[in-house]
Amino acid sequence: MSTIEQLNAAFVSALDIDEKQISDELAYNSIEEWDSTAHMILIAELEDQFDIMLDTDDIIDMSSVAKAKEILQKYDISF
């Protein structure tokens, strides 16, 4: 699986949304499915997919799909 496929898989599974809904602009709290509880599930999915442990500051900053990509690059994951 490519990293973008892994990222999408994490979003689909955590937010329970269709892959078509995922775009760089998709933002935290902009859809009903991406609420605070789903955010923590998303973090767990991302940590599992990429085998990393995110810093709390990065979890707080992860406000959109674009931002998630930017943050994950700090953990040597490129898209």
Place this chain on the structure above:
Amino acid sequence: MISASKPIEGSSEPRVPLEQAAILITGAAGGIGRACVIACVKQGWHVFAAMRNKQEGQERLREALQSSGLNNVAQSADLLTLLEYDVSDSKQVKAAFAQIKKSPYELVGLVNNAGLMKDSLLGMTSLDDFDMQMLVNVRASFLHLQLASRLMTKNKQGSIVNVSSVIGLDGAPGQVAYSASKAALLGMTKSAAKELAPLNIRVNAVAPGFINTQLTHDYSAAKRASVINNIAVGREGQPEDVAATIMHLLSAQSAYITGQTIRIDGMMSI
């Protein structure tokens, strides 16, 4: 207020098979910690036993396991993993969680048990002593709660037990700082329980009374007698009394209990 939502269906069923399930116990070489390790190993969970000093702690734990008839546990990597770190050092705590994440086990339980008690009258308590008790009893427990719940979120299964104290509920002279730290754990327990319930992660606290461990070892005979005089069942508690309730809270037997504080004090009045 950020609301939690979307409860998980069929949430009381354990999702992680017993042979993969692990419990992290802090202060595992202490009195209550050792009793918890023994009880968890007997239950069939893998135990991550966290201690400050591995050399000393390992020996104490090995003796306790042997006297419970669990002779080979200390040597068995399948049953027990020793983690050496100071709970007040957040870097070390994060490294320990990274090790747990990389292990073949899934964290289904946490016992926030490491604790520090420094008795002194209000007017004679230094801010350093206050800070130290807050650091070990509150901040470290918060960090463990935060990191453990993140690992548990993946499987949507978890039970966290915070070891508070009756002093956190009732207060006692000479224990202003300690009681503040143990009361903080109770607020943390209730809020975390509400927030994590939709993820099928339960958070409870136990409030032990007067338990026979190193923590109460320095009490004079007279002080010990006077405390026991105020315990309705007429004896001090044993670490196993505390471990038994913690086991109940960790297990699926208590699947419908969260956000609670259970006194284990033989009905003690302070």
